Amino acid sequence: MGTNPPLPPPLPADNAITPLKLYQTQNSLSDYTCPWTTELELREACAKNNICLYKAPHQLKYKNFESIIQVGPTCGIVALSMLLNGEVSPNELLKIAIAEGYSNNGEMFSCQNMVQLVEKVFNLVKKNNASFQLRRGLYSKEIILELLNGATLLVAYDADCNHSPCLRNGHTAHWAIVCGILIIDDPNGNYLSDPNNIYICCRHGKSKYLAMWRLADLDSSNKNLNDINPKKKEDGLLYILPEGGIGGKNGLKDQFVMFKGL
Structure with a gap:
């Protein structure tokens, strides 16, 4: 057998x-x-x-935007074009930004200038149902609730080698859109008690893939944008910087643009 x-x-x-x-x-x-x-x-x-x-997560809000890959130092321009679903191309946005004196090469080192660019473009494409405003304090219950209600954000931060948020004093400043939020477990009303419980969905111009980061990490990175990379001062290009630099009141530090109705 x-x-x-x-x-x-x-x-x-x-x-x-x-x-x-x-x-x-x-x-x-x-x-x-x-x-x-x-x-x-x-x-x-x-x-x-x-x-x-x-x-399944306790709460989730997500809106898909098609990725656009940037060419040159145009991360903010490309992020805005993504928010507009390509209705205004990065090249068209770049021409407007240069004509208005916000940029020379595609750089956007002022959140105030970004707001003004958004206003001009929204008037151009008649986004009458959408609203936007400059905000501060990314990691807050108010912003979390706004994201859960469908808001979208345009945020500058320091990008690591894999494009995730890091702390490099502003030397690798990059723009991304926040197009979703995921709450893993029930926070019992205290959304800020556990940074590991709050994740955001993001897109940016250096990857075709959807990114997911902790909101607290993006907030810390946004708040450490103090100065541009010293190498940019020696690369032969002329950049438009606000008074006080990117860490000043008209720069990028601890500032972002919030959109509703997109």
């Missing part, structure tokens, strides 16, 4: 095939990963960051 061959030993835990590893190695998602959403990019972003892999 024959005998069955012995079963192979189980794979070590480190080699276990999980939905997340399946995504990381094959760039595909298991049906069991983030089944609470049909938005593929949102699923991928959550899987990549180990967020709500199997359980």
Whole structure:
């Protein structure tokens, strides 16, 4: 009478095939990963960051914008074009920004100038149902509730080598749009008690993929925009800087633009 061959030993835990590893190695998602959403990019972003892999978030608000890849130092211009769903191209926005004296090469080192550019462009494309305003204090209950109600943000921050928020004193200043927010667990009204509970969905001009960062990290990065990279002062290009630099009251530090009705 024959005998069955012995079963192979189980794979070590480190080699276990999980939905997340399946995504990381094959760039595909298991049906069991983030089944609470049909938005593929949102699923991928959550899987990549180990967020709500199997359980739906307590609260979620997300609006998809098509990515636009920037050419040259035009991150703010491209982010604004994304917010407008490409109705005004980056090239058209750049021409307006240069004509109005806000930029020479595509740089936008003043949140005040960005607000003025938005006003001119919104009048041009007749965005009568949308509103916008300059705001401060990104990591706050008020802004979290605004995002949950559908607001979108245009925020400058320091970008790390993987484009996530970091603290480099403003030397790698970059612009992104905040197009969603995810609350993992019920905060019981105290949204600020746990920074690991609040994530935001972001897009920017250096990646076609949706990014997901902690809101607290973006806030800290936005608040550390003190000065431009010294190398920019020696690269032969003329940049338009507000009085007091990017860390001044008319710069980028602790400032962002909030949109409603987009």
